[in-house]
Amino acid sequence: MSPSPACQSSGSEGGPQLVVDERKRKRMLSNRESARRARMRKQQRLDELTNQAAQLRNENEQIVMQVNLISQQYLKLESENSVVGAEVMELTERLQSLNSMLQIFQEVSGMAMDIPEIPDPLLRPWLLPCPAQPIMASADLFQF
Numbered sequence: 001m002s003p004s005p006a007c008q009s010s011g012s013e014g015g016p017q018l019v020v021d022e023r024k025r026k027r028m029l030s031n032r033e034s035a036r037r038a039r040m041r042k043q044q045r046l047d048e049l050t051n052q053a054a055q056l057r058n059e060n061e062q063i064v065m066q067v068n069l070i071s072q073q074y075l076k077l078e079s080e081n082s083v084v085g086a087e088v089m090e091l092t093e094r095l096q097s098l099n100s101m102l103q104i105f106q107e108v109s110g111m112a113m114d115i116p117e118i119p120d121p122l123l124r125p126w127l128l129p130c131p132a133q134p135i136m137a138s139a140d141l142f143q144f
Contacts, residue, residue, distance in 0.1 A: 099118065
């Protein structure tokens with residue numbers, strides 16, 4: 001008896017079917033490897049972002065500490081400035097009082113006295129003289 005036509009066709013296609021199965025297996029392995037590499041890249045990127053976030057948190061903490069320190073220094077200087085301003089006002093009032101007493105004494109005694117005038121900066125401390133520093137500029141300053 002000779003083999004049936006169905007058996008002949010499946011027997012002759014066994015070779016091509018093995019080739020197709022081998023291609024599928026290779027493609028599956030390739031896809032698995034590609035997926036593994038993609039997962040590794042994703043994990044590496046996640047690790048980099050986690051490290052960057054930690055570094056930024058540290059920098060932020062340092063900046064917050066610097067801001068707090070500078071704020072404390074500012075408050076201290078502002079307080080000292082208020083004290084100095086009050087002392088200037090008190091001393092200016094004393095000087096004005098002493099000058100008034102000298103003028104009264106001069107009028108009563110008839111003696112000519114050299115009563116110094118209160119310097120302007122003491123009356124207006126916000127206008128204290130500051131040394132003027134010239135600003136040096138040249139045409140080369142803004143060349144790139």
